[in-house]
Amino acid sequence: xxxKLAYFISFVFVCGLHASSxxxxxxxxxxxxxxxxxSGAVTADTSVTGLQATLEGDYExxxxxxxxxxxxxxxxxxxxxxxxxxxxxxxxxxxxNPASIVSVDATNHWENxxxxxxxxxxxxxxxxxxxxxxxxxxxxxxxxxxxxxxLSVLDAGIQTGQWQHIAGTFDGTIMRVFLDGEQIGELAVxxxxxxxxILPTVGGRSDTAVSFDGAIDEVKVYDQALTADEILSSMAGxxxxxxxxTPDPKDGAVVExxxxxxxxxxxxxALSHDLYFGTAFDDVNDGAEGTFxxxxxxxxxxxxxxxxxxxxxxxxxxxxxxxVDEVNDANVASPWRGDVWSFSIPPKTAYAPxxxxxxxxxxxxxxxxxxxxxxxxxxxxxxxxNFDDVNAATGGALQGDPFFTPPSPLELAKxxxxxVDExxxxxxxxxAVWSFRTEGTAADxxxxxxxxxxxxxxxxxWTAGSLAASHEVYFGxxxxxxxxxxxxxxxxxxxxxxxxxxxxxxxxxxxxxxxxxIDEVNDAHAGSPWIGNLWSFTTGDFLVVDDFESYDDVxxxxxxxxxxxxxxxxxxxxxxLTNGAVVGxxxxxxxxxxxxxxxxxxxNYAYDNANKTSEATLTLVxxxxxxxxxxxxxxxxxxxxxxxxxxxxxVALGNAVVYHDDASATQLTGWNEWVIDLTEFAGxxxxxxxxxxIGIGTRGTLxxxxxxxxxxxxxxxxxxxxxxxxxx
Numbered sequence: 001x002x003x004k005l006a007y008f009i010s011f012v013f014v015c016g017l018h019a020s021s022x023x024x025x026x027x028x029x030x031x032x033x034x035x036x037x038x039s040g041a042v043t044a045d046t047s048v049t050g051l052q053a054t055l056e057g058d059y060e061x062x063x064x065x066x067x068x069x070x071x072x073x074x075x076x077x078x079x080x081x082x083x084x085x086x087x088x089x090x091x092x093x094x095x096x097n098p099a100s101i102v103s104v105d106a107t108n109h110w111e112n113x114x115x116x117x118x119x120x121x122x123x124x125x126x127x128x129x130x131x132x133x134x135x136x137x138x139x140x141x142x143x144x145x146x147x148x149x150x151l152s153v154l155d156a157g158i159q160t161g162q163w164q165h166i167a168g169t170f171d172g173t174i175m176r177v178f179l180d181g182e183q184i185g186e187l188a189v190x191x192x193x194x195x196x197x198i199l200p201t202v203g204g205r206s207d208t209a210v211s212f213d214g215a216i217d218e219v220k221v222y223d224q225a226l227t228a229d230e231i232l233s234s235m236a237g238x239x240x241x242x243x244x245x246t247p248d249p250k251d252g253a254v255v256e257x258x259x260x261x262x263x264x265x266x267x268x269x270a271l272s273h274d275l276y277f278g279t280a281f282d283d284v285n286d287g288a289e290g291t292f293x294x295x296x297x298x299x300x301x302x303x304x305x306x307x308x309x310x311x312x313x314x315x316x317x318x319x320x321x322x323x324v325d326e327v328n329d330a331n332v333a334s335p336w337r338g339d340v341w342s343f344s345i346p347p348k349t350a351y352a353p354x355x356x357x358x359x360x361x362x363x364x365x366x367x368x369x370x371x372x373x374x375x376x377x378x379x380x381x382x383x384x385x386n387f388d389d390v391n392a393a394t395g396g397a398l399q400g401d402p403f404f405t406p407p408s409p410l411e412l413a414k415x416x417x418x419x420v421d422e423x424x425x426x427x428x429x430x431x432a433v434w435s436f437r438t439e440g441t442a443a444d445x446x447x448x449x450x451x452x453x454x455x456x457x458x459x460x461x462w463t464a465g466s467l468a469a470s471h472e473v474y475f476g477x478x479x480x481x482x483x484x485x486x487x488x489x490x491x492x493x494x495x496x497x498x499x500x501x502x503x504x505x506x507x508x509x510x511x512x513x514x515x516x517x518i519d520e521v522n523d524a525h526a527g528s529p530w531i532g533n534l535w536s537f538t539t540g541d542f543l544v545v546d547d548f549e550s551y552d553d554v555x556x557x558x559x560x561x562x563x564x565x566x567x568x569x570x571x572x573x574x575x576x577l578t579n580g581a582v583v584g585x586x587x588x589x590x591x592x593x594x595x596x597x598x599x600x601x602x603x604n605y606a607y608d609n610a611n612k613t614s615e616a617t618l619t620l621v622x623x624x625x626x627x628x629x630x631x632x633x634x635x636x637x638x639x640x641x642x643x644x645x646x647x648x649x650x651v652a653l654g655n656a657v658v659y660h661d662d663a664s665a666t667q668l669t670g671w672n673e674w675v676i677d678l679t680e681f682a683g684x685x686x687x688x689x690x691x692x693x694i695g696i697g698t699r700g701t702l703x704x705x706x707x708x709x710x711x712x713x714x715x716x717x718x719x720x721x722x723x724x725x726x727x728x
Contacts, residue, residue: 026047026048026222026241026268027048028222028223028224029047029048029220029221029222030047030048030049030084030085030087030221030222030223031045031047031049031051031079031084031085031200031219031220031221032045032046032047032218032219032220032221033045033046033053033077033202033218033219033220034046034066034067034068034217034218035061035064035067035068035069035070035216035217035218035219036064036066036067036068037061037068038061038068039061040055041054041055041056042054042055043055043070043077045079047220047221049084049085051079051080051081051084052079052080053077053078053079053080053202054077054078054080055070055075055076055077056075056076056077056078057072057074057075057076057204057211058072058073058074058075059071059072059073059075059076059077059203062215064095064215064217064218065095065097065163065217065218066095066217066218067217068217069095069097069215069216069217070203070215070216070217071097071099071214071215071216072203072204072211072212072213072214072215072216073099073211073213074204074211075203075204075211076201076202076203076204076205076211077201077202077203078199078200078201079199079200079201079202080199081199082119082196082197082198082199082200085119085128085200085221086119086127086193086195086196087193087221087223088172088192088193089170089171089172089192089193089223089224089225090128090142090168090169090170090193090221090222090223090224090225091167091168091169091220091221091222091224091225091226091231092116092117092128092130092167092168092169092219092220092221092222093165093166093167093168093178093218093219093220093221093231093234093235094116094117094130094165094166094167094202094216094217094218094219094220095163095164095165095216095217095218095235096116096132096163096164096165096166096212096214096215096216096217097161097162097163097164097214097215097216097217098114098132098158098160098161098212098213098214099160099161099213099214099215100114100160100213100214100642100643101114101132101133101134101135101136101137101158101160101213101642101643102114102132102133102134102135114131114132114133114211114212114213114214115129115130115131115201115203115204115205115211115212116130116131116132116166116202116203116212116216116219117129117130117200117201117202117219117221118130118131118141118200118201118205119196119198119199119200119201120141120198120201120205121198121199121201121205125143125194125196126141126143126196126198127142127143127193127194127195127196127198128141128142128143128193128200129141130166130167130168131212132158132166132212133152133154134152134154135154135641135642135643135669136154136155136156136157136158136159136641136642136669136670137152137153137154137155137156137158138152138153138156138158138166138168138177138179138184138185139151139152139153140152140168140175140177142170142175142193143193143194144170144189144190144191144192144193144194145191145192145194146194147191149175149187149189150187151168151175151176151177151185151186151187152185153177153179153184153185154594154595155595155639155669155670155671156177156179156184156185156669156670157179157669157670157671158179158642158669159642159669160214160642163217164179164180165178165179165180165181165231165235166178166179167181167226167231167235169225169226169231170193170225171224171225172190172191172192172225173188173189173190174186174187174188174189175187175189176225178228178231180235181228181231181232181235182228183228200221202216202219203216218235220234222234224246226245227245227339229243229245229339230243230245241267241268242267242268242269242270242326242333242336243267243326243336243338243339244264244265244266244267244270244273244299244324244325244326244336244338244339245264245265245267246264246265247262247263247264247322247324247341248261248262248263248264249262249343250343251339251341251342251343252342252343252344253343253344254343254344254345254346255314255343255344255345256345256346256374257304257314257345258304258313258314258315258316258345259302259303259304259305259313259314260302260303260304260314260320260343261300261301261302261303262275262277262300262301262302262303262322263299263300263301264299264300264324265299266299266326267326267336269326269328269331269333269334269336270326270327270328270336271327271328271329271330272295272296272297272327272328273295273296273297273298273299273324273325273326273327274292274294274295274296274324274325274326274327274335275292275293275294275295275296275301275322275323275324276291276292276293276322276323276324276325277291277293277301277303277309277310277320277321277322278290278291278320278321278322279318279319279320279321280321281321281340281342283321284321284322284323284340285321285323285340287323293308293309295327303320314345315345316345316346316347316348316373316374316375317345317346317347317348317349317374318344318345319342319343319344319345320342320343320344320345321340321341321342322340322341322342323337323338323339323340323341324338325337325338326338345374346371346373346374347373347374348373348374348375348376348422348424348427348429349373349420349422349429349430349431349432350370350371350372350373350376350379350402350420350421350422350431351370351371351373352370352371353368353369353370353418353420353434354368354369354370355368355436356436357432357434357435357436358435358436359436359437360436360437360441360443360533361437361438361439361441361443362436362437362438362439363438363439364408364409364410364411364412364438364439365408365410366406366410366436366438367403367404367405368381368383368403368404368405368406368418369402369403369404370402370403370420371402372402372422373422373424373429373431375424376422376423376424376429377423377424377425378398378399378400378422378423379398379399379400379401379402379420379421379422379423380396380397380398380399380420380421380423380428381396381399381404381418381419381420382396382418382419382420382421383404383406383407383416383417383418384416384417384418385414385415385416385417386417387417387433387435389417390417390418390419390433391417391419391433393419396421398423404418404420406418410438411438411527412438412439412440412465412466412467412527412530413437413438413439413440413441413465413520413527413530413531414437414438414440415435415436415437416435416436416437416438417433417434417435418433418434418435419431419432419433419434437533439465439466440465440466440467440520440527440530441465441518441520441530441531441532441533442462442463442464442465442468442471442501442518442519442520442532442533443462443463443465444462444463445460445461445462445516445535446460446461446462447460447537448537449533449535449536449537450536450537451537451538452537452538452540453538453539453540454537454538454539454540455539455540455544455547455549456507456508456509456510456539456540456542456543456544457505457506457507457508457544457622458505458508458537458539459502459503459504459505459549459550460473460475460502460503460504460505460516461501461502462501462502462518463501464498464501464520465520465530467520467522467525467527467528467530468498468520468521468522468530469497469498469521469522469523469524470495470496470497470498470520470521470522471495471496471497471498471500471501471518471519471520471521472487472492472494472495472518472519472521472529473492473493473494473495473496473503473516473517473518474489474491474492474493474516474517474518474519474532475491475493475503475505475514475515475516475517476490476491476514476515476516477512477513477514477515478515479515479534479536482515482516482517482534483515483517483534485517495521503516507622508539509539510539510540510541510542510543510629511538511539511540511541512538512539513536513537513538514536514537514538514539515534515535515536516534516535516536517531517532517533517534517535518532519531519532520532541718541719542631542635542716542717542718542719543623543628543629543631543716543717544623544715544716544717545618545620545623545634545636545692545715545716545717546603546618546692546715547598547599547713547714547715547716548566548591548599548601548602548603548712548713549599549600549601550564551564551565551566551569551590551591551601552564552565553565553588553589553590565584565590566583566584566590566591566601566603567582567583567584567590569618569619570583570584570603570616570617570618571616571617571618571619572605572614572615572616573612573614573615573616577612578612578613578702579612579613579614579615580607580608580609580610580612580613580614580696580707581605581606581607581614581615581616581695581696582605582606582607582608583603583604583605583606583616584603584604585604589601591603591604592604592711595639595711596711596713597637597639597671597711597713597714598637598713598714599713599714602711602712602713603616603711603712603713604709604710604711605694605696605709605710605711605712606707606708606709606710607647607666607696607697607707607708607709607710608706608707609645609647609696609697609703609705609706609707610704610705610706610707611702611703611704611705612697612702612705613695613696613697613698613699613700613701613702614695614696614697615652615693615694615695615696615699616693616694616695617691617692617693618691618692618693619690619691620689620690620691620692623689623717624688624689624690625686625687625688625689626678626686626687626689626717627686627687628717629717629719630719630720631678631717631718631719632677632678632718632719632720633675633676633677633678633717633718633720634651634675634676634678634715634716634717634718635673635674635675635676635714635715635716635717635718636651636673636674636694636712636713636714636715636716637671637672637673637674637712637713637714638665638668638671638672638674638710638711638712638713639668639669639670639671639672639710639711639712640665640666640667640668640669640672640708640710641666641667641669641708641709642667642669643708644666644667644706644707644708644709644710645666645705645706645707645708646663646664646666646667646706647663647664647665647666647696647697647705647706647708648660648663648665648666648696648697648698649665649666649674649694649695649696649710650693650694650695650696650697650699651674651676651692651693651694651695652692652693652695652699653681653684653689653691653692653693654684654690654691655683656680656681656682656683656684657695657699658676658680658681660674666696666708666710671713675718692715694712696708696710
């Protein structure tokens with residue numbers, strides 16, 4: 001449990017101790033199973049719905065996070081009714097203490113899971129499932145408007161043998177998953193959750209197909225999506241929700257008016273409300289002078305009218321911030337400081353262009369659209385391939401619709417400019433000049449446009465333009481020079497054939513911004529060459545030993561050795577009797593592409609230490625000088641699983657071996673950074689390091705160990721300035 005979580009639970013526990021007994025039930029809480037009966041086969045729903053659940057199968061009563069809980073091995077709690085829990089939006093949450101977690105990722109929502117809560121079974125179409133999966137992961141399944149939506153977070157870091165809080169929410173547009181009150185994943189999807197007649201269950205499906213292995217406590221379902229702070233509050237058992245919530249306008253909303261009625265749902269212990277309002281986030285967050293509007297006895301306040309905040313009206317083009325602190329002077333925890341919410345008044349000018357300003361690879365038949373300015377009745381569109389012409393244009397035709405089809409045909413790989421003026425009689429509001437570039441250029445740059453903390457030895461990659469027969473590569477440290485470079489310039493680096501969409505940039509300076517451009521060439525077309533977009537990235541403050549991004553899935557000609565698959569470089573124990581390490585996958589993709597710390601690939605590493613030690617060794621090409629740039633530390637990220645056999649992990653440079661401090665490091669879940677001072681590799685010439693070995697077990701000792709799977713990623717050499725800082 002994190003320090004933040006522990007502090008918050010203590011905080012809300014105090015709130016609960018001092019809460020008024022008159023505090024009513026939350027009408028949005030539609031299921032609450034406390035499991036505090038401690039015996040019997042029936043447990044009560046204490047929410048406003050007032051259902052009950054019958055315990056079936058193999059279970060036992062046990063100590064919970066709060067009071068009692070139920071530990072399931074092959075059982076479930078079945079709710080008495082279905083309809084009240086058919087909800088278009090939802091929050092489902094529970095405290096869980098798993099005894100084990102299935103190690104295989106759930107590729108569907110009915111197997112390879114430890115089901116916490118669901119409306120799933122053989123009597124209807126499954127609609128809701130919150131479960132553990134993949135060794136230490138969480139899966140949230142919903143059927144939205146009849147379509148399956150699955151949000152999986154496979155490296156969540158769920159631990160066996162301890163209490164953790166899991167929550168899933170859906171607000172009609174985004175699914176979210178939370179661990180101990182902090183969001184760990186989201187999936188954008190719009191619609192409503194489908195209904196079904198299946199009786200909801202806790203701990204397993206109604207048809208017994210899957211079951212949770214461990215204890216479950218404080219199961220709650222709300223008929224709305226709670227915020228992160230509301231989830232933190234609700235996690236504290238039955239103490240209540242002390243914070244103001246459910247703001248209207250919604251946080252981040254656009255309000256098309258010069259006034260607004262702010263309203264919210266009161267915290268469960270509040271007797272009054274302190275309202276702060278202003279145009280600067282920091283001022284409202286800090287309660288700066290001029291932002292406090294008063295202590296209110298109601299849960300609403302008008303703004304933008306005489307006698308209230310912003311008496312002259314809300315200004316178009318302005319974002320407003322507000323905060324509600326809940327107050328009860330009889331409670332020692334009061335006031336309860338609220339979140340800062342915001343809403344915006346649209347500008348008078350057109351905004352939110354589609355394609356976005358500066359967009360690349362836009363279709364030749366694209367339709368342009370935008371959000372109309374505040375109060376706009378009509379629109380005038382100016383369009384050209386010349387910025388100055390568009391910027392200076394006047395007298396264009398008026399139109400009523402906020403969309404525009406450019407004159408055909410647009411040309412490949414060309415930059416176009418457009419402007420929308422908004423007319424709100426008698427005034428015209430001149431718009432900004434936007435631009436986009438059409439398809440035909442190279443696309444999808446790796447590193448991504450504007451990327452930071454990039455390896456100083458990057459391999460640049462891209463997707464070929466639609467008519468390209470070859471690619472001209474331009475690269476340098478000056479944006480204007482690279483943008484305007486020709487084949488006679490030093491910035492011209494190579495011409496690659498179609499199918500060779502990569503360029504090794506070599507060893508670059510640390511903490512430096514570089515620019516690159518790919519021109520697409522096809523002499524059979526009159527428009528060739530198609531000049532590329534200018535892309536940039538900034539290198540990080542470290543050297544990369546291996547980030548696992550360069551490995552491919554190219555198999556050699558039969559009888560020939562492999563070249564660049566992950567197991568061609570990391571030599572493991574495949575085919576031996578004394579080395580139990582096997583890296584990579586038997587079929588493409590050979591490197592791990594799902595469970596990664598950074599980038600697109602990591603190294604999956606299976607170990608078998610039954611009278612073996614597991615080792616995988618990489619022979620270094622670069623960097624071999626581990627004193628370059630003043631580096632002093634080796635950093636690598638690793639991830640184990642609670643189901644792994646407990647064992648040590650080590651890093652070796654030749655005969656110098658350093659072991660992780662945790663003798664059961666293979667069972668550490670989530671991504672863990674291991675930082676080693678290079679001086680610990682005694683006797684190694686750090687100016688000429690030949691290889692690096694990652695091992696499981698005790699080197700040179702054959703013992704009766706077990707098996708498991710580890711993941712490794714982002715092996716780096718750090719300078720003192722880039723050493724990791726303690727986490728709060």
